[in-house]
Amino acid sequence: MDARIGIRNTKSVLFKSVIIFLAFVITIPLIIVLLYIIKQGVMQVNWHFLTNIPAPVGEAGGGISNALLGSFIIVVMSSIIAIPVGVLAGIYLSENAGTRLAYYSGLCVDILQGVPSIVVGIAVYFWVVKPLGTFSAVSGSIALSIMMLPIVIRSTEQTLLLLPDTLKEAALSLGVPYHRVILKVIVPCGFAGILSGIMLSVARIIGETAPLLFTAFGNPYLSTAITKPMETLPHLIYTYATSPYDDWHNLAWGASFILLMFVLLLNIFTKLITRKWNIQL
Template sequence: MSSYRFRIFKSKIISIILTLVALASTVPFLLVIYFIVKNGISVINWEFITHLPKPVGEPGGGILNALVGTVILILIALTLSVPFGISVGIYLAEKSESRVSFFARLITEILQGVPSIVVGIIAYLWVVKPMGHFSALSGGIALGIMMLPVIIKSTEEILKLIPREIKEASLALGVPYYKTILKVLLPAGLSGILSGILAGTARIAGETAPLLFTAFGNPFLNFNILKPVSAMPLLIFNYAISPYEDWWTKAWGASCILVLFVLTLNVITRLISSRR
């Protein structure tokens, strides 16, 4: 009886210790969020979001060019990576034992571990040098390359979870193979694929290194994807290393917006994954 009580006591002690460790691991994250929001929330207002930056020394101004540039870069990255990533994920799920799948899976895992600055250099050599100038297109390609592993893995894993009976039933009814993929398997795994796309978007939203070699930055509002554009991470980087206090303040405000955006994407991804 005493040994039984001792085991229960030991189990409760271990549970308490694990709970405290889990709570302690969130403290640095909460402190970072608090510090960013504390310094940046006071800067955010309507003018800050809807106006372009003003020259040094003039009060006011905003980050509209960076907001628009970030949206353009993300849209380009999604356009390039989502169809290709989903297609590769489908192939890996359907032909998981083939030699091509083995090498494709290996390359995906390697690509997932490549540093972002290396991806930026690759995009510079592949796109910027042949074009002869920086552009939003080159930045979107770099970010799209970074999104690919997340989309491929999420698509493959979710399609593997779908029971084979669903696919076999569709084929048994005479539905062509490609229609079975497009109208049966993909709709069944839509929530998982969507969560992978959102997770990939959250990953690239705060990347700075690839954009230094590709998008480069632009103080003006630009919608032409063949010309340089600004982005939130680029603006934060340039403002943070500047000697002007007003730019430091704007960097805090931009950081606050970017962090809240990434947090929102992660929360949506978790909600979709939990409902899946």
């Protein structure tokens, strides 16, 4: 009996050791990438870098203020488009779970989530850019909002499905109208999970480059005109990283560091919310 227990304990220890080793191996590439970007990029970041536009070719210095502003504007516009639609669609799927329409709608959401970003960019190029006759922040926002939708929809649906039915039943039994039950009871109770999904969707799109190549395109100047081309951090990184100029390479590393910090902060914030409210996404 003691021998069997010893063998069983040995197998358990070996299995746990293998799991820990594999988990460590998985984190190694991430750690290497993070450390390398931090090493190359942190030296480029200063107040001048954050508050100035890129310098012309051949001139030292320059910054990424146009890309920071452009990314902020496009992400905000994308959120304004995607969040209301995504939350409402998620509410519908959670309230009508099991129906045929909800099933096929959910299937379409899953398919949309798997569509490559460059395909979304090309589609928006033909739907929006060509009819308007110009690249613009609006078309970039539409492309990114399409990519946000599946995450917002699914996170809203899954969060609301976790809520107990007694919440809705109690409110309805008091004579509260159905729409007020949804807006005043169900959505507030699931707000933390919905917010987590929104943050994840923003983290997903903030680093996308392919859709913006066909829509917002880029702009070397500081611009707030949403009907004109606009620079973003991912596009600036792509442009400067593929250039033959060392000064532009340095700008690309600095911009990569800033973008990495944004994504890390968004993901950390999302994890804190999900852990506090015990949400599964």
